[in-house]
Amino acid sequence: MKTTIRAARGTELSCRSWPQEAALRMLHNNLDPEVAEHPEELVVYGGTGKAARDWNSFHAIGRTLQTLKDDETLLVQSGKPVGVLQTHEWAPRVLIANSNLVGDWATWDEFRRLEALGLTMYGQMTAGSWIYIGTQGILQGTYETFAAVADKRFDGSLAGTITLTGGLGGMGGAQPLAVAMAGGVAICVEVDRTRIQRRLETGYLDVEADSIDHALQLATSATGPLSIGLLGNCADVFPELLRRGAPIDVVTDQTSAHDPLAYVPSGFAPGDEWSVEQARESMARHVEAMVGFQDAGAEVFDYGNSLRAEAQLGGYERAFDYPGFVPAYIRPLFCEGRGPFRWAALSGEPADIAATDKAVLELFPEHESLHRWLKLAAEKVQFQGLPARICWLGQGERHLAGLKFNELVESGAVQAPIVIGRDHLDCGSVASPYRETEAMLDGSDAIADWPLLNAMVNVASGASWVSLHHGGGVGIGRSLHAGQVSVADGTELAAQKLERVLTNDPAMGVIRHVDAGYERAEEIAAERDVRVPMAAAGE
Amino acid sequence: MKTTIRAARGTELSCRSWPQEAALRMLHNNLDPEVAEHPEELVVYGGTGKAARDWNSFHAIGRTLQTLKDDETLLVQSGKPVGVLQTHEWAPRVLIANSNLVGDWATWDEFRRLEALGLTMYGQMTAGSWIYIGTQGILQGTYETFAAVADKRFDGSLAGTITLTGGLGGMGGAQPLAVAMAGGVAICVEVDRTRIQRRLETGYLDVEADSIDHALQLATSATGPLSIGLLGNCADVFPELLRRGAPIDVVTDQTSAHDPLAYVPSGFAPGDEWSVEQARESMARHVEAMVGFQDAGAEVFDYGNSLRAEAQLGGYERAFDYPGFVPAYIRPLFCEGRGPFRWAALSGEPADIAATDKAVLELFPEHESLHRWLKLAAEKVQFQGLPARICWLGQGERHLAGLKFNELVESGAVQAPIVIGRDHLDCGSVASPYRETEAMLDGSDAIADWPLLNAMVNVASGASWVSLHHGGGVGIGRSLHAGQVSVADGTELAAQKLERVLTNDPAMGVIRHVDAGYERAEEIAAERDVRVPMAAAGE
Ligand SMILES: NC(=O)c1ccc[n+]([C@@H]2O[C@H](COP(=O)([O-])OP(=O)(O)OC[C@H]3O[C@@H](n4cnc5c(N)ncnc54)[C@H](O)[C@@H]3O)[C@@H](O)[C@H]2O)c1
C-alpha cells in the first residue's frame, strides 16, 4: 500500500459529527509523512509504534468512523476495529486497547509471536491512540527536562555546558533543539545518517560533525547554543569520549533501547539483523560509559527508554546507579497535576494555533516558563501535519484552556474545531516502574490500578476517545498507560465534557501522588478542591 | 473490628439514590457472615479475596457513598477509596481497580510485598467488586459444567457415576450439590473439617465419611445421587484411590491452588506455615494422580484454580495433559454471549426473587435447562445474605431480563430495586490463559485488550459500578478481568442504561469469539445484530 495519507483540512465533514471526524483526521494525521517515521508500514514513532494493525484494519476503521452515529462507540483492539455498540451521547466515540498482555505472558517473545500471527500490534503511547503530533510533542517535555537540569545544577541555564546524548529518532530528535533552547551545546550520537539529515532539514539540529575530534572541537569552541550531530554508535562513541576525558557536563540517551531488536549493537548498521544478546551487550558498554561520566561528576539521567534495564540484562551491574528523569526532575510537576497538554487545529490553519497560543498566554499571564516556551515554540517549531501545540498545564488550568478553546470555536475565532489530548506520559495515567512511577515515595511503583482507573474516569467524564496501552516507551512488561482525546467543537455539550475531562484527568495525578504521600500533591488537592476521601482523616 | 456487617433491607435509603445505596448494600452483603468466609478479616471468598483494603477503608467507602451525588463518581483503588470526581448521570457511581500490577512485577512476591505495605489487596473476582452472592454464585456454573460432562460422556446424566474432587471452600463447596443435581455420586476431599461441617449444615453436602474405605463403600453402594465429604489431603487421598483402582468416572479439583500459601501441603494442617516449594511438591503429586485417573479412562478436567501450573512448577511434567473446563465445556456457551447473569433483591425479601424467577421462566419459555435449573435452585438453594439468583443467559436475553426486572420494580411487583451483575468469569470480560481463554482457536489466549475494552464499554454504557481486577481465581500474573453491576430502580434512565449494558456486555463475548474465529459466534453475531466491522468483509 503506497497511498500517501494526510488528514483532511477545513470544515467539510466526511463523518456525521466532529468527534468522529476528529478521530478520523487524527488517525490520518498520525500517518502523514511529515509526522510518521515509516508511514508505509503504519509506524508512527518509537521504532514500532503503529496507528493501526494493518492496512485492512486502517481502512475498516475509516469506513466505520464515517458512518458512526453520535450515540455509538467503535471498539479498537490493538489497531483493529472489532465492534460497534450503541452507547449514548456522553460516551466516547472510540475505545481503544493496544498491546495488552496478561502478566506472565507479557514478554517480547510472546508479543512478537502474537504480532506475527496478526493478533496484536505495538501501540506506543500516542501512535495507536491517534494523538501524536510529531517531534514537537516531545520537544516541550524535553525542553522542560533540560531546563530543570539547568535549574538544579547550572544556575538556570545550560550556557557554557556540553550535553552528550544518543538517538535522533521521533522522540530523541527533539533533544538538540531543546538543549539549544536551554542555552547549551549538545553532541547527539546517531547511528543512522538519514535521521541526522532529517533533523538538519527541520532545523532541530544545527550542524553535523565529521568525526569525534570534529564534534569535540565544535563543542568546546562554541560561543553560544549549538547542536551537533555525530554519526556513530553510542556503544562506541560514549566510551571513547569518556576515555579521552571529554568535558561533558550532562549525559542522557534516547536510542530505541526499549526494544533490543531496534537498538543497533556496535558493529551493526540499521537494517542488519542481530540478536537480543548482542544488543544487550552493547547497551551494557553504553551504560557503563554513562556511569563513568557520572563518577567523573557529570549530571547523568535515564530518559525513559529502558536502557538501564537492558544493560543490566546484558550483565552490567551498576546500570541503575543513575536516576530516571521522572524522579530526578518531573515528579514535582506531576504532584501539581501538570503534564503534556496538547492540541491540534482541525482546520489545518496555522493561524488557529496562533489564536490558541494567544488565548493560553492571556489565561495564565503570571506563568513565566509557559510564556518563554510558547514564544520559543512559535519561533522555532515547524508544524508537522496538522498545526498543533503542546504546553504543560496542571490541575485547575487544563479545563480553563479547554473551555476557552471551545469558545474560540463557537465564536468563529478559529476556523474549525480543536482536538485536545495528551501523551500517556502524564501525572496520573501511567504505571511504569522504570520511568513515570520510578522510586515512588511509598514504594507503589508497580501498582497498575491507576492507569486503569484513569481510563475509566476519562470514559466516565465524556472524552471523545480513550485508550489503554501496554509497553509504550519502556517496552512490553514494563508499563500500563492510558490516554484521552476530547474535541472542542464549540457546542454546549462539548463544554460540559471538556470541563469534566480536563478537571478529572489531571486530578488523577494529584490523587495518585496524594495517595503516595507527596506533600505538594496534598497542598494542590486542598487548594484546587480535589476530593480525596481518606486524606483529611489522616488515614 | 468485630462488628457484624449485614446489608440494610427494605426501602429506606441511607444514600441519595438507589445506585449508591445498592453499592453500599452489596459491599455490606459481601461481608455478611452468611456470605463471607472470614468477614472479620474482610475476606469474602477464595482464601484471600477481600471486599475492602482494611476497616478504615471500608468505613470511608461507606461514608463516601452516603453523600455521593447522582453525577459524582467514587474511585476505589485496591479496596481503598481514593477520590471523588464530578462526572454525569450516565456515568458509573463507582469505578474500581483491584490488585493490578505492571507485567514484570506481576508476581506473588511483589504482590505480597505491596500488600504488607498496605498498598494493595487481593480482589478475587466478585469480592472486591461487591457482587458475590455466596455459594449459589458458583453452584449454577458448577451444575452447568457437570451437566456438560454428563452430556459429553454419560448420555446426559451422571446417574451411576462417581466423581472425585477436592476443596469445599467458597467456590468448591458447590461441587457436591451440583454433582448430585446432575444425578451423580461425589466424593469431596477437604483438609479442613469446619468446611465439611458448613456444607453439611447448608445442605450442600449429604454425608461425611470416616475414612477412605467408608467413602468408597458409601459411593459404590449408593442407589441415587449422593455427596460424600471426606476429611483428608488431596495430595494423599487422590494417589491412594488411584493405587486402589477405585471406580472413579470423573475427576476435578477446587482446592485453593491458585495461591501456594493457601493450598495445604501433605503433612500440614490449615493454619500451619509452609513454603511455596512444599505446596508445589504436594500439588505435583495431586495432579500426577489426576493424570493417572485420566490414563485409566476417567473424564478429568481442571476447574480453574491454576493447579496444573503450580504442579508443573513443582516438577511434574505432564501437568497439562488434561484440559481446563472452559475449552472442554464452556467455550461454546461463551460464543453465544452466555454467562453468569445474577441478581439480588435489595428489599431482602425472598418473595422478590420468586417474582424474578417467575419472570425469567416466562421470558424464555423454550429454554429447557434454564427451567430445570431454576426449579432445582428454588428448591435446594438456601439464600445467604440478600436473596439472590443466578442463571446463565446469553446475547439477546440478558437485556430482556434486565428490562423486565426494572418493570417489576416500577410496578411495585417487587418491593425494592434489583441489583444485576455477573461474575468476572464471563464470555468477553476476561483474559486468562489457564482458564477462560485457554486454547483459543487463534492462539490469542494471552491478549489482554478484551477485559480492558469490556470495562470501558460498561463504563460507556451506563453500569452503576465497574471493576477491573488482576489475578482472580488463577492468581497474580495469570489473568485480567472486568465486572459490571447495574441497578434496576424502576426509572426510565435505568431502563435505558440496562438495555445498553446488558446488550453490550455480553456482545463483547460474541465479538471476542468472532475475532478468534469461532463459527458459532459468527452465527450469533449475525442472528442478534452484533456489529463486527471486519467480519462481513471476510477480513
Ligand atoms: N523520555 C520520554 O518521554 C520518551 C517518550 C516516548 C518514548 N521514549 C523512548 O525513547 C526512545 C527513543 O524514541 P524514538 O521515538 O526517538 O525512537 P526511534 O526508534 O524513532 O529512534 C531511535 C533512534 O536511535 C538510533 N539508534 C539505535 N541504536 C543506536 C545506537 N546504538 N547508537 C546510536 N543511535 C542508535 C536509531 O537509529 C534511531 O534513530 C525509545 O526507546 C522510546 O521508547 C521516551
Ligand SMILES: NC(=O)c1ccc[n+]([C@@H]2O[C@H](COP(=O)([O-])OP(=O)(O)OC[C@H]3O[C@@H](n4cnc5c(N)ncnc54)[C@H](O)[C@@H]3O)[C@@H](O)[C@H]2O)c1
Ligand atoms: N472454576 C471457577 O470458576 C473458579 C472461580 C473462582 C475461583 N476458582 C478457584 O477455585 C479454587 C477454590 O476456590 P474457593 O473459593 O473454594 O477457595 P477457598 O479457599 O474458599 O477453599 C479452598 C478449600 O480447599 C481446601 N484445601 C486446601 N488445600 C487442600 C488440600 N491439599 N487437600 C484438600 N483440601 C484442601 C481448603 O481447606 C479450603 O476449604 C481457588 O483456587 C479459586 O481461585 C475457580
